[in-house]
Structure formats: structure tokens, C-alpha cells
Amino acid sequence: MLTITLSIFIPFLAAIFIPFLYKRIGRHIGWFVIIVPIALFILLASFIPSIANGETYEHTIRWIDSAGIHFTTYLDGLSLIFGLLITGVGSLVILYSIFYLSERESLGRFYVYLLLFMGAMLGVVFSDNLMVLYVFWELTSISSFLLIAFWYHRKKSRYGAQKSMLITVSGGIAMLAGFLMLQFLTGSFSVREIIATIGQYTDEPLFLFAMLLVLLGAFTKSAQFPFHIWLPDAMEAPTPVSAYLHSATMVKAGIYLVARFTPIFGTEMSWLYIVSGGGIFTLFWGSFNAVKQTDLKALLAYSTISQLGLIMSLIGLGSAALNQGADANSILYAQATFAALFHLVNHSTFKGALFMVVGIVDHELGTRDIRRLGGLMAFMPVTFTIALIGSFSMAGLPPFNGFLSKEMFFDALVNARNFDLFDASTIGILFLVVAWIASVFTFVYSMIIVFQTFFGELHIEKLEKQSTREASIGMLIAPSILAVLVVGIFFFPNIIGNYLLRPAMNAVYPTLAGAEGLAPKIYAWHGFESVALWMTVGVVVVGTILYKTLRYWKGIYTVAPMKWSLDSVYNALLETLENGSSFLTRFYMRGYLKDYLVYIFSFFIVSVGAAILLTGSYSFDFSNNAPISLNEYLIVFAMIVAAISILLVKSRKTAMILNGVLGYSIAFLFVVFRAPDLALTQAVVETVTTALFLLAFYFLPEWKKEDSPIRTKVFNGLIAISVGTIVTVLALTVQGNKMFESISSYFEDSYNLAGGKNIVNTILGDFRAFDTMLEVVVLFIAGIGVYTLIKLKVQKEGRDYED
Amino acid sequence: METLISILVGILVTVAVYLLLSRNLIRVILGTAVLSHAAHLLLITMGGLKKGSAPLLGEGAESYTDALPQALILTAIVISFAVTALLLVLAYRTYKKTATDDLQALRGFEDE
């Protein structure tokens, strides 16, 4: 279906027109931008029924046949969920940002970046070809970089942007290496072809490396421990961006990748260990650190890290279904992935709403610091309600969708204890315990968001803006829609289950596709014997106690080892790298033009000289030489004299005239060599060049005598003579070794091939017109360069950014 | 003839390299001009000299000289003109801004 391919390009196309539109309509630009995601959302939603019936859509634009790279888009259940999230949350975020961003901001730039991201992200989830996927993957990193640095005059924004870029892009490059290994193994870049054939290659040593590298890409993008450190710093972005990229979509690209690659790597035991182990630890670490945050956005960042870990661990556990072969339990194990996908959707709804709430608080009161906030409930009832719904859903309480997926998460862990591969009494229990503790912390920070912000006493003097108003209706629409979804999904979870999750499960488990119970019915109530229910009760009880006693145990965060953070490792690493590379660069980049030329010429002397000497190819053959007449001897002699005199003359005008002598002599030599076109051109060019030199001399000072020490002169002379000698030897060697027949006879058919009798000109205009075209472009650029160098006077710009 | 031109090319290259290594901006630019002269001569020599008539089919000759190097040189002549022009303007701007044409003195700052 071409529609899917188009849907990737529509955001890019729209982005091109934004700057022009922005000039015309200014601050209302958002209303035009929002059309794009809404239209795409409706378009993608129209695919839901057919995808639910098990259909998939594919469209290929052939591109580079020799490398097997084609623009193939593929729509199945898994990519549809992501596509709907990207466009759906995208619409809401743009709606929100229309009211959130002040019209003084450079809105054009903002929406261009946002559309760029949207297109790139759609490209990631719809691409079947790994190379194309990689390009879009990095494009999301770049657009994220641009959006985090949107307020680039702030130092922290630049720091956060750079950090996220460095971490995600290096992960991306690792992933590229993994992709190349996969292609090397299977001979294809197509994900589906790789899935079909990978079974034969699982024993290859490269397979494991490919897996680790791909996981590195996924873990950096999805902020899994220890690469999570970029996400809190990314919160310097405007809040709509944080809600969109850094909680709902981009950070889930890693999860998409892991889910997409589960059929490829899922049979490998280590895949299960790394993905689920890494996920569980990230879940714990994120939730543990979220509690200590005082900035609401930082708190949400850590909470996002933790939730991403949860989803990641579930997908890892789900791959057990492929490990156990056709075991009867495999359907049961696969349900972990079902829970993962469900929670993915739920997380996007409640976290999106929470981010928007924090944005509202920040926007209205000028601070996000929970130590200064309190008692907002009194004048922000709507915001408070949304925050309550979002937080309670995140904590896993009914009647919100987070409760359902949290229960399924506990169920999956309980089931995991039965894995043959786990030692039931140790690892299985450990997972369960860690996950439970993490859930307790999740409960605690969810309560912090609600109670410390909206309850307690209002200290209006502590706020930046002393306003006591509810946010404008426009800003409340988007989070309200999400809050309604949070509740709606709780009551009607099976709509999502049937239409979105079931086809996605078939995509993740092609071997189990359509099996009974792969996509179970979602129930809120499992009865009193359900372990998960009692775990939730435990979370609430212990969580409440911990929240009430927060101030007594908060001290553990200041214990020494806790202060030693991964951030300092990153900073130290970056500094070492910067120092190392600048030391290395300064070592040879001395700032003298002469030094660089010496490097180049020395390399030329050594490499070409050595090549001629070592291969022993310096055989000279003078037999083919053309005869020389007396006047030719005279010209060459005159040229030699003129050339050497250039070095000796006192005045620059003489030197320039001597250069002219060289040029006109060459024009004469071209006549002798039967090259009339060249002779003409050379003569005219020489004239114009001379005029140019004269013009420039008018402005430049007379040259002074070189007062360099004799040692330098000898050194320069030696290099010059060596280069000259090698060029001569090289020329003679080439003359002496004719290894190929000349191809020029082909061009002698120019009258039939190109309809011209001047062979040189047909080569220029027809056979090798590409060269000529580029030459014209180069000439044009040089002309523009000269013009700008002279006309453009750079204005001193004020430095309006922090250092 | 080929040998003679090869030696001439060698001498031109020597002169050009020596000029390039000097401290004066104009000398460096002259060096590039001489170097391109040398390159053009080298190119046409590689195709063989005086091996036939000028590459114009209207001549009706039996054999023609190699037209390919000629086409390459024609392109190169125009490009080297453009480069020379750009370099001259660069030198002029540099002099206007810094009041020196000495490359030793033009070295960038240490802390950049």
C-alpha cells in the first residue's frame, strides 16, 4: 500500500512548507500543523479493522538493488500500535503546545522539528528494511537533539541535548553494526526475510554479537540502565516535547525494536536474560531515584525510565515462549508480551497526561519544584483531577488502566517462576521481589505528585508567578482527553485487546500466530486467590506507610555511595575524550599553512616514492617519443628559465609576468600538441588571470624579501626538489609502462554517438557532461564566494546565550 | 618530446612547491597557479604527444590525438582560474582585516 509510504513523507513535506506558512500566518501556525497528525491518525485508524482480521500491508520502492536496500514499508499489528501512538499523541501534544508556547517563541522552528520527528518516527516503525530503519532511527535522535536544545540560549538545554545525542547516536551506530552482521549472516536487510531464515544461523558466533549490538541500540534509545542518564537531562526541552518524545514515542522506539526482533533473537537464552534482567533493574533503579527528585519533571523522567524498564522486562519474559519450543506453557509465557504492549499504550496515556499537568503547573505558577508547591487543588480543580487520575493509574490503582497492566505484570512474573530455565527458588523469586519493591516506590512517587503538589498549604510567596487561576481551557483539552482514555480503557480494555493487541501479538510471535489464548481477555477482577491482587494490596499498604514516613528514611539518598552517580562517570568520560582529542589535534594542527603542506608533500614523497621503488616499476621507454623541433626546444628552455626566475625576482610584478610567460608558452605548446581548444582557452584565461592579479596587487602590499633562516630555505628546497623529481619519474614510468589500451578511440565515433565533429567538445557536452555540469556549478560557487567575501561585512552578533 | 615535457613538469612542480612553502600569501597563490600549469602539461603528456591530427573529425585525418586528456584539461583550466580568483580575493580580505600578508603571523590563537 502506497498510503503507508506516503504517510511517512507527509510530515516531512509539511515541514518544508512550515517556514513559508509561518511568515504569512505567524502565531496561528499550530492550527495548520495539527491537521497533519490528525489526518494521519484517521488514515491509520482506518486500517484497524483489516489489520485485526490478520491482514498486513507491504509496499516496496526499489532503490539500491546491488546493496539490497529498498524502501519497503510494512504495516502489521505491531507497527500499527506505534503508528497510532505517534499520530494520536502527536495530535494532542500539538494541540497542547498551541496554548502552551508563547507566541514570542520561534514557533516555525518548533513545528518543523516536531514534524521532522513525527516523520522519522513513523519511518522507524513502518520500515522493513534495516538500513532505512537505521536512517530514520538516527533522524529521531537528531530531531530530539534539536527539540531539547530548543531554548539553546540556556546552558542546561545544550548540555542535555548533547548528552542525549551522544548516547543515543552511539547506541545507534552499535545497532548499525548489528544490522550489518545480520545482513552478513542472512544476506538480507529485510526484517521479515531475516525472521524467515534466521533459524539456520543461530549457532554462528556473529549471531550473539549482532544481538548484543542491536540491544545496545535499543537500550540507549529506551533509556535502560546504565544508559538512562540522558533522559532526566532531556527534560530541559519544552514540556510538550517531553510529553511526546521523551515519554510517549521516541523512548519507546527501543521497545519497538526489541519487540520487532523478538522473533529473530528470542530463541536465544541470553536475550531473555539481558532484556528482562536489564528491564527489571531499570524498573527498580528508576522508581527508587524518582522518589528523591524535587523537580516534578525530573520525577516524571525517572518514572518514565522505570516504566520503560517494566515494559522491557515484560517483552524479555515473553520471549520465553520461543525458548520453550512448542511447550504447552508457551502461550502462557507469551502473555508477558501482551501485558507489555498493553502497558505501553496505558503508559502513553497516563504519562502524557501527567507531563501536561506538570506543564500547566509550570506555565501558570512558574515553578515545578515540589518544595515550593502545595495546595493547588483549591484553584486548579480540573488540573488536579487529571493529575489524580494519571498518578493513581501509574501507581496501579483501580479504576484506572494502570491497574490492569500492573496486575498482568505481576501475573507474568508469577508465571515466570515456572520457567525451566529459571531456578525457581532464586532468580524467579528475585525478579518478583525486585519488581514488587519497585512497585512500592512507584506508589510512593505517584503519591508525591498528587499530595505534595495539590494538597497541603499554598505558599503563594514562594511562586514565581503569583497567580491563582486555573489554566486556560485550550491547555486542558489534551490532558483531559488522555485522562478520559485512562478511565475508559479500564472499563473497556478488550476493545484495545481485540483490535490492537491481538494483531500485534501475531506480529511478535509469527510462529504462534492465531493460537488460542495468545491474546487473552483482560479482566479487572481475578478473584481473591489471585497472587497479583494480594501483591497490589501489599504495594498499597507498604507504599502508604513509606509515604507517610518519607522524611525519616529519605536520608538513605544522601549516603555516600548514592551520591556517586553515573552522571559523573559520563562527565568525566566526556572531559577525558575532549582533552585527549584536543591534545592530539594540537599536536599536529599547528596553525601554520606551511606545516600542513609539508605533511602533504612528505606523505606524497614517501608513499609514491616508496611505491615506485618497492614495486621496481621505474622502467623507462623512450622509443615512442615524438620528435622535437628546434622552436619547441626554445620554448621549453624559455619556460624553464621563466619558472626558476620566479623564485629569484625581487618584484611581484615581474613574478606575475613570468607566470604569464609560462601560461602563454603552454598555450603555444597546446598548439603544437594539436589541441586548438585548449590553446584558445589557455590564452584567454591567462589574459583574464593576469588582469585579476593586477587588480589584486593594487590592494596588496609589495612582497618583502623572505627573511627565513638558511636552514628553512634548504629544507623547503629539498622538499620541492624531491616532489618535482618524483613527479618526473612518475610521468616517465607511466610512459614506459602502457598497461591498458587507450579508451579514447571510443570517443572518435563522436559524430554518430553525439552528432558533433569536435571530439573534445562532445566529451565535454555529451559523454562526460556530468563533469562539465559540476564544473559549472563549482565555477558558480567560486563566483558567489568572491562576491560574498567582498560584499558581505559580518555584523558583530550579541552573545545572548549562557556559557 | 614526452621526456622533455616530463622534465619540464618536474621543474615546474619544484618551483610551485617551493613557492607554496613560502610565507608570503602572493607567493603561495602564484605557487598554485604554477602547479596547475604543471598539472595540465602532465595530463596532456600522459595521452601521448603529436600522435595524430587535432581531434576534429572535420579534418578527415587517419588518426587523432587523444581527446580525453584535452577535455579534462579544459575543465581544469577553468576551475583553476576560479580557484585563483577565490584565493586572490581571500588574500585581499585577509590583508584588509589583519594588515599582514605573512602566513607565519596569521597563525590562529592557541585557545581557539
Added chain:
Amino acid sequence: MKINDVILQTVTKIVVFIILTFGIELFLAGHNSPGGGFIGGLVLSSAFVLLYLVHDIETVRKGIPFDFKKIAAIGAFLAVGTGIGAVLFGEEFLTQAFDYFDLPVFGETELSTVMLFEAGVALTVVGVVVTIISTISEDV
């Protein structure tokens, strides 16, 4: 000291026309005999350069009210455009076409898209060379 350059100026008036004619002749001849876009363009621009040398810039500008930057841009656009034109006709980029036509005055004449391409080259050369010379000499 004021130099009397009446003779130079008078001679130039004639010479410039000869050079211009020669340049166009070279440009048109290019397909079959020596000449072509580069040489044609260079010769044409040398005529303009001569004008700049003999008269002052303001006078020449009044006489020839072109913006040579734009001419260069048009030339580059034409050269690239003929390449894209070939693509539009389903050929490889920059494929040139030619055919012979019986025109009333000229007899059998060859018309080729190379001509357009070469015209682009010539215009670029003229535009760039004159732009370079005039911008440098203006900046006193």
C-alpha cells in the same frame, strides 16, 4: 596627471564588437570545430573586462544594465536544467539529444540539446568572470 585615452576608447568600441562577434562565433562553432561554451564564454567576458578597463565601472553599468550574478545563476540553472530535462523524458540524467532539420535559410542544420547545455556553460562563465572582476574593482 590625466591620461588622454581617447584613442584607446575609440579603438575599444570597435574591438569590443569584434571580440563579441568572435566569441559568439566560437560558441556556435563549438560542436564541430574548435570553440564551445567555455571558450565562447571566456572570450565574451574578456570583451566586458576590456570595457571595464577602458571606461569606468559606472559608465559600463549604464551601458550594460545586466546583473552578471543573475546571468551566472541562469547559466548554472540552464546547465543543470538540461540534465533534468532528459530525466523528464525518461532518459538517464544529462542525456543529450540531437537531430537534423531543414531550416529555410540555413539549409540542413543540426539542432541539439547540447547547444542549450553549452549556452548554460557560456552564460555561467561570462557571469562569474565579470562578477569577479567587477566586484573586486568596485571595492576600493
